[in-house]
Amino acid sequence: MTTTAHPRRTVLITGATRGIGRALAEQLAADGDIVLLSSRDGAAVAAAADEIAGNVRPAGPDPVQIHPIQLDATDPVSVCDAAARIGRDHGHLDVLVNNVGGMFDGPSRASTVQLDTVRATFELNLFSAWRVTQAMLPLLRRGHEARIVNVSSETGSLTRMTAEQPAYGMSKAALNALTRSLAGELAAEGITVHAASPGFTATEAVAEGGRPVPDGAASIKAVIDLPAGSGTGGFFQDGAALPW
Numbered sequence: 001m002t003t004t005a006h007p008r009r010t011v012l013i014t015g016a017t018r019g020i021g022r023a024l025a026e027q028l029a030a031d032g033d034i035v036l037l038s039s040r041d042g043a044a045v046a047a048a049a050d051e052i053a054g055n056v057r058p059a060g061p062d063p064v065q066i067h068p069i070q071l072d073a074t075d076p077v078s079v080c081d082a083a084a085r086i087g088r089d090h091g092h093l094d095v096l097v098n099n100v101g102g103m104f105d106g107p108s109r110a111s112t113v114q115l116d117t118v119r120a121t122f123e124l125n126l127f128s129a130w131r132v133t134q135a136m137l138p139l140l141r142r143g144h145e146a147r148i149v150n151v152s153s154e155t156g157s158l159t160r161m162t163a164e165q166p167a168y169g170m171s172k173a174a175l176n177a178l179t180r181s182l183a184g185e186l187a188a189e190g191i192t193v194h195a196a197s198p199g200f201t202a203t204e205a206v207a208e209g210g211r212p213v214p215d216g217a218a219s220i221k222a223v224i225d226l227p228a229g230s231g232t233g234g235f236f237q238d239g240a241a242l243p244w
């Protein structure tokens with residue numbers, strides 16, 4: 001997988017006050033992109049945007065541009081309001097990163113897991129990305145070489161699936177299926193759609209272990225930076241294709 005230099009892009013990241021989303025925001029802002037940083041908590045997202053703007057040194061001549069957006073990906077009204085605000089203030093989007101996600105089923109097994117837990121996991125990991133994508137598509141259609149990157153997981157690979165974390169793994173497999181379906185639909189419009197795994201990463205969502213957060217974020221950024229015309233509907237980690 002090769003990446004390329006690119007013009008300044010307007011990028012919306014969901015779930016970016018901490019963890020992989022925040023580290024990705026820092027990397028894109030340093031690269032010169034206009035970053036729309038979002039999460040449920042308006043105060044937290046404003047504070048995170050201020051901190052990033054104060055800390056990041058731009059690699060090029062453009063000043064850092066990072067804008068806080070209050071957006072609860074599970075709430076249709078919040079998502080529509082955010083799309084309207086982005087349309088008014090920025091006019092378009094070049095990149096949507098559906099990063100919001102989480103795991104609630106810990107050591108459960110498919111034979112016994114509470115189905116309410118499964119539903120909540122699908123709501124956050126699948127339907128949030130689907131909802132945000134539908135709301136942002138009119139803005140992406142006005143973008144340049146627009147792309148959608150769904151933050152998935154190795155555990156969503158059907159080929160590699162085990163008995164571990166069934167709700168999480170199946171929700172990410174469904175997110176991968178959404179990726180393929182959208183990629184097929186939107187190819188004719190020149191909008192690319194990929195799934196990207198950060199690998200096991202030491203965020204607050206992880207009890208122990210994992211690699212440095214900037215490394216997980218870089219795995220997502222590599223997919224955002226794929227050159228135009230290099231295909232759509234892929235599933236990547238650290239620049240290499242993962243099996244579906």
Ligand SMILES: NC(=O)c1ccc[n+]([C@@H]2O[C@H](COP(=O)([O-])OP(=O)(O)OC[C@H]3O[C@@H](n4cnc5c(N)ncnc54)[C@H](OP(=O)(O)O)[C@@H]3O)[C@@H](O)[C@H]2O)c1
Nearest residue numbers: 015016017018019020039040072073100101200201203205
């Ligand atoms: N960490 C790993 O090892 C790992 C491995 C594979 C895949 N992933 C995937 O990578 C993504 C990021 O994971 P992470 O470990 O960085 O998570 P994290 O540290 O828990 O961060 C989650 C972010 O999402 C925001 N958020 C949560 N619910 C939201 C909602 N309904 N609407 C909007 N924002 C919301 C949180 O902020 P607020 O609480 O302020 O809203 C926070 O900024 C997830 O999709 C995860 O499944 C992670």
